[in-house]
Amino acid sequence: MFRIDLNSDMGESFGAYKMGADEEIIRFVTSTNIACGYHAGDPMVMDKTVKMAKEKGVGIGAHPGYPDLMGFGRRKMVLFLQEVKNIIKYQIGALNAFVQSEGLKLQHVAPHGALGNLCQYDREVSRAICEAVYEVDPGLMIFYCAGAVLGEEAEKIGLRTASEIFADRAYMEDLSLVPRKQPGSMITDEELAIRRCVRMVKEGKVTAITGKDIDIKGDTLCVHGDGPKALLFVQKIREEFVREGIEIKNISE
Numbered sequence: 001m002f003r004i005d006l007n008s009d010m011g012e013s014f015g016a017y018k019m020g021a022d023e024e025i026i027r028f029v030t031s032t033n034i035a036c037g038y039h040a041g042d043p044m045v046m047d048k049t050v051k052m053a054k055e056k057g058v059g060i061g062a063h064p065g066y067p068d069l070m071g072f073g074r075r076k077m078v079l080f081l082q083e084v085k086n087i088i089k090y091q092i093g094a095l096n097a098f099v100q101s102e103g104l105k106l107q108h109v110a111p112h113g114a115l116g117n118l119c120q121y122d123r124e125v126s127r128a129i130c131e132a133v134y135e136v137d138p139g140l141m142i143f144y145c146a147g148a149v150l151g152e153e154a155e156k157i158g159l160r161t162a163s164e165i166f167a168d169r170a171y172m173e174d175l176s177l178v179p180r181k182q183p184g185s186m187i188t189d190e191e192l193a194i195r196r197c198v199r200m201v202k203e204g205k206v207t208a209i210t211g212k213d214i215d216i217k218g219d220t221l222c223v224h225g226d227g228p229k230a231l232l233f234v235q236k237i238r239e240e241f242v243r244e245g246i247e248i249k250n251i252s253e
Helices: 043-056 081-101 113-118 123-136 149-157 190-203 230-244
Strands: 002-010 031-035 059-063 141-145 160-166 205-207 213-215 220-223 246-248
Touching: 002 059, 002 190, 002 230, 031 043, 043 059, 043 081, 059 081, 081 123, 113 123, 123 141, 123 149, 141 149, 149 160, 190 205, 190 220, 190 230, 190 246, 220 230, 230 246
Parallel strands: 002 031, 002 220, 002 246, 031 059, 141 160, 160 220
Antiparallel strands: 205 213
16 A cells, blocks of 8 residues: 655745635645745744644644745755754744644644755754754654755654655756756646656656656655645645555654
8 A cells, every 4th residue: 555645835925925825725735834934924824824734634844944035945045053953943933832822733844945955965954953853842753855864864863754755846866856947847737747746656766857767755745835736736646646546644644
């Protein structure tokens, strides 16, 4: 039996600015990565998103990023390691206040954007993030991009991990994501995206942007909530996974 957790980035609206179709998408996923106010989100949005997740029985994860609202956390920043630790603790704490007030428990931490991309190969930053998570709550899980050293550093420190694969992003041969500025970085054809998802789950393979087949391990599958076809993707993925005998279940179950 094949099994996968299905997650989406949510809570990325800010003030009067709305992003994503959270209310619709949350009906189809089993975990959510909620922005914590640094790259997106605000207290009102966090509160609303946590309450939606509670209503739907969806696992809640913190989605901490660089302090970069204008750049949506997708721009590179150079921070001291202690700064990295503290911005992670700060954002986990912010979201966890809303989680605990609803009588819930935070499930995981998934670094966002440029910070998450850095965790593909930077062991020092990855270790700083893992130390921050462990010091806040050693029971939290780390979602790491497939192939990223973040997963190895998390396991070294004793954290549980889940390898994250992406429905709508193209891969380089080293399993890093194709930079968004590069043509072909986003998979916009839903049929192609779904075929890739099925293959990643059932065969542990994906075709890199170069055309080479590479090995990939997936415990949780992400659909970016801000994508123009995000809702269509999660609906069709669910339908196809049922046909393919792939069970969609929360990562903690």
